[in-house]
Amino acid sequence: MTERKPPEKPQSMDPSTRNTTTKRGKDASLGREVQAKIGQQLRSYYDGLIEPTPDRFVDLLQKLDKSSEGKGSAE
Amino acid sequence: MSLDPTLRDIMLAAVPSLRAFGISLCGNVDRADDLVQETLLRALANIDSFQPGTNMSAWLFTILRNLFRSEYRKRRREVEDADGSYAETLKTQPEQTSRVEFEEFRVALSKLPDDQREALVLVGASGFSYEEAAEICGCAVGTIKSRVNRARTRLSGLLSIDNADDFGPDLTTRTVLAGNERP
Numbered sequence: 001m002t003e004r005k006p007p008e009k010p011q012s013m014d015p016s017t018r019n020t021t022t023k024r025g026k027d028a029s030l031g032r033e034v035q036a037k038i039g040q041q042l043r044s045y046y047d048g049l050i051e052p053t054p055d056r057f058v059d060l061l062q063k064l065d066k067s068s069e070g071k072g073s074a075e
Numbered sequence: 076m077s078l079d080p081t082l083r084d085i086m087l088a089a090v091p092s093l094r095a096f097g098i099s100l101c102g103n104v105d106r107a108d109d110l111v112q113e114t115l116l117r118a119l120a121n122i123d124s125f126q127p128g129t130n131m132s133a134w135l136f137t138i139l140r141n142l143f144r145s146e147y148r149k150r151r152r153e154v155e156d157a158d159g160s161y162a163e164t165l166k167t168q169p170e171q172t173s174r175v176e177f178e179e180f181r182v183a184l185s186k187l188p189d190d191q192r193e194a195l196v197l198v199g200a201s202g203f204s205y206e207e208a209a210e211i212c213g214c215a216v217g218t219i220k221s222r223v224n225r226a227r228t229r230l231s232g233l234l235s236i237d238n239a240d241d242f243g244p245d246l247t248t249r250t251v252l253a254g255n256e257r258p
Contacts, residue, residue, distance in 0.1 A: 030224075030227055030228060030231055034227075034231050034236050034237070035227060037236050038199075038227050038230050038231060038234070038236060039199055041176065041180050041234070042180070042184075042195065042196070042199045042200050043199070043200055044173065044176070044177070044180075045099075045177055045180045045181065045184070045200075046095050046099065046196065046200035046201070048173075048177050049094070049095035049098050049099065050091045050092065050094075050095050051091060051094070052091065053087050053088075053090040053091055053094075054090075054094075054108065056108070056112070057087065057090050057111065057112070057115060058087060060112065060115060060116075061078070061083050061086060061087060061115065061119075062083075064078060064119055
């Protein structure tokens with residue numbers, strides 16, 4: 001819905017100013033440095049969310065494990 | 076039906092990343108924990124349909140993603156946590172220096188459409204391939220690629236990340252100007 005407008009071209013079309021940026025891939029809409037920075041920020045954000053498995057989930061799975069063991073026949 | 080201890084351990088090992096994915100999607104730690112809990116319960120109820128040897132993480136991510144999407148259809152995203160107290164609910168807090176960057180990124184990410192955010196996080200952070208992300212989201216690989224690209228473009232605008240070349244001269248110029256104006 002809000003995505004109507006096409007991504008803006010990050011580079012100038014003026015050939016005289018384009019000579020210094022030939023390293024950039026043609027199919028990439030963003031420069032490599034920009035992509036790398038976003039990737040790095042995304043990963044450090046995500047890493048900041050990683051915590052050891054909370055006890056409630058350990059308990060949950062162990063409890064279910066026991067209750068199903070009780071019901072089933074001995075292996 | 077009893078849960079194979081090996082499967083249980085694989086499921087538990089997947090939880091930290093699954094939880095981070097949940098937080099990224101809904102923007103709220105408590106809701107993400109509820110999503111993870113519901114995901115584990117669904118997974119256990121359907122454990123027979125899991126094929127040993129296949130990717131348990133991808134399976135769990137698929138369940139959580141679908142739960143989030145169906146829940147989202149019912150109620151709008153309610154808690155936006157505008158006061159920035161969000162990171163405080165995490166036990167492991169980001170270091171002070173990276174705190175600002177963390178907050179900025181969190182806010183920017185929350186502004187992306189759901190489909191772009193999930194694609195970007197799956198590929199860029201959770202460690203899935205484009206193919207796996209496509210399976211998790213139930214769409215074509217090309218669709219994932221274009222969503223990831225759009226997400227990056229959008230984020231670069233929101234975070235004012237420009238080409239690195241632009242920073243150097245600009246900063247220098249600003250410093251020089253600031254120096255000249257000092258009495």
